[in-house]
Amino acid sequence: MLGNKDPLDFIDYIRDNPDKFWTLFNQHMTLVIYAVIIGLVIAVPLAILTSRISWLEKPMTWISNIGQAIPSLAVLALMLPWLGIGFKPSLFALSILAILPIFLNTLVGIQSIDASVVDAANGMGTSDAQLLRMVQLPLAMPFMFAGIQTAVVQSIALATLAAYIGGGGFGDWILQGLAVRNFPILLAGAVPVALLAMAAEILLGGIRRLVVPKGLTVQ
Amino acid sequence: MPSQMQYLLDNPERVLELTWDHIQLVGVAILVATAIGVPLGILIHRVRWLQLPVLNLSGLLYTVPSLAFFAILIPYTGIGKTTATTALAVYSLLAIVRNTSAGLDEVDRASVDAANGMGMTAFQRLRLVELPLALPYILTGIRIATVAGISIAAIAAVIGAGGLGRLIFDGIRTVDANRIIAGSIMCILLALIADFGIGRLSLLIRRDLRASAERGS
Numbered sequence: 001m002l003g004n005k006d007p008l009d010f011i012d013y014i015r016d017n018p019d020k021f022w023t024l025f026n027q028h029m030t031l032v033i034y035a036v037i038i039g040l041v042i043a044v045p046l047a048i049l050t051s052r053i054s055w056l057e058k059p060m061t062w063i064s065n066i067g068q069a070i071p072s073l074a075v076l077a078l079m080l081p082w083l084g085i086g087f088k089p090s091l092f093a094l095s096i097l098a099i100l101p102i103f104l105n106t107l108v109g110i111q112s113i114d115a116s117v118v119d120a121a122n123g124m125g126t127s128d129a130q131l132l133r134m135v136q137l138p139l140a141m142p143f144m145f146a147g148i149q150t151a152v153v154q155s156i157a158l159a160t161l162a163a164y165i166g167g168g169g170f171g172d173w174i175l176q177g178l179a180v181r182n183f184p185i186l187l188a189g190a191v192p193v194a195l196l197a198m199a200a201e202i203l204l205g206g207i208r209r210l211v212v213p214k215g216l217t218v219q
Numbered sequence: 220m221p222s223q224m225q226y227l228l229d230n231p232e233r234v235l236e237l238t239w240d241h242i243q244l245v246g247v248a249i250l251v252a253t254a255i256g257v258p259l260g261i262l263i264h265r266v267r268w269l270q271l272p273v274l275n276l277s278g279l280l281y282t283v284p285s286l287a288f289f290a291i292l293i294p295y296t297g298i299g300k301t302t303a304t305t306a307l308a309v310y311s312l313l314a315i316v317r318n319t320s321a322g323l324d325e326v327d328r329a330s331v332d333a334a335n336g337m338g339m340t341a342f343q344r345l346r347l348v349e350l351p352l353a354l355p356y357i358l359t360g361i362r363i364a365t366v367a368g369i370s371i372a373a374i375a376a377v378i379g380a381g382g383l384g385r386l387i388f389d390g391i392r393t394v395d396a397n398r399i400i401a402g403s404i405m406c407i408l409l410a411l412i413a414d415f416g417i418g419r420l421s422l423l424i425r426r427d428l429r430a431s432a433e434r435g436s
Contacts, residue, residue: 068366069369069414070407071410074403074406077387078400158284160287164391174287178377186294189290194283194287197284197287198283202279
């Protein structure tokens with residue numbers, strides 16, 4: 001069995017290694033933030049494009065559904081033979097996986113807009129760009145925000161796994177704890193990352209309630 | 220056949236064995252989660268003030284990264300299948316509880332009134348009217364939980380729970396893309412089959428419900 005130390009000793013372990021703790025925290029958050037930004041930059045234009053070209057809709061939704069069935073571990077693992085180990089392959093895998101929830105939510109957001117609203121905008125003589133900027137994107141925003149929230153929480157989980165391919169982050173301590181069978185080190189990685197994910201969920205949920213008008217909230 | 224498929228072709232028995240392992244791991248977790256989740260869903264449907272706290276708490280637990288969840292459980296449940304099943308069951312709870320209570324909420328008021336008017340007890344009404352009508356929703360919850368569970372179970376191999384994750388982690392250790400691909404393809408296949416199969420089942424039940432409604436029985 002694992003070491004005979006008290007699991008709660010992990011607090012002391014973190015206190016004894018503050019520098020390492022903040023290094024891991026930084027590595028973890030850098031992966032998450034970059035991945036979500038890259039995901040956004042790719043997913044939103046892709047969703048807008050898909051919503052305008054009707055024959056794209058079916059294949060794109062189909063690809064996304066298959067994409068969601070791929071185990072995230074597999075995506076990360078497959079970077080290894082092709083891109084090697086380290087930050088870049090980890091970021092690449094995280095970004096690919098961040099695209100999915102943002103893409104699907106933005107697309108659903110645009111598609112769920114009442115046709116009469118779009119007709120009204122067209123009737124007022126909006127150009128295509130105006131329709132997008134002033135009508136479709138604002139109305140799709142609550143969905144988009146939900147997609148971003150999912151992407152952030154999911155990326156925090158994936159960044160933990162990234163330690164396997166040398167991506168750093170709190171997963172490092174979990175792996176080390178597992179390898180040397182030491183509870184405090186194991187939990188020094190696991191507990192902060194669990195709290196981080198829950199905090200992100202609560203914080204982003206709060207921001208969503210603040211930013212998104214009440215009439216537009218989605219469940 | 221591309222060379223990447225070679226591992227699959229060379230070791231069909233090993234792959235099948237691990238696949239069966241994987242199915243068992245997810246299957247047991249889903250059974251446990253259903254046994255807890257459906258009653259819990261019924262409870263929060265009846266006791267309204269419990270709904271928000273229960274759904275929020277299970278939603279929050281759902282965000283905990285699986286590797287961290289396994290790690291936190293290890294001091295208490297050890298290394299192996301118990302830890303993996305526990306974590307997988309907790310992850311599955313959210314979808315099953317939420318869909319059960321949503322399904323019960325969707326049951327037509329008139330059906331409930333009719334059941335009451337026929338003199339059914341609350342338990343009879345639940346068993347004969349409400350649960351059958353909510354079944355498609357409950358199955359959707361189980362479908363979502365199963366597909367997610369198949370993906371999460373791959374990670375459980377790191378704590379010695381076996382399954383297709385073994386191939387993926389072995390592949391990482393030996394930098395062998397063929398093993399990673401073999402494990403991944405089987406996981407994807409499992410997820411797609413589960414998604415299609417359970418989706419089909421709930422479609423059949425929906426059709427059956429509609430047919431019996433039209434017969435007036």
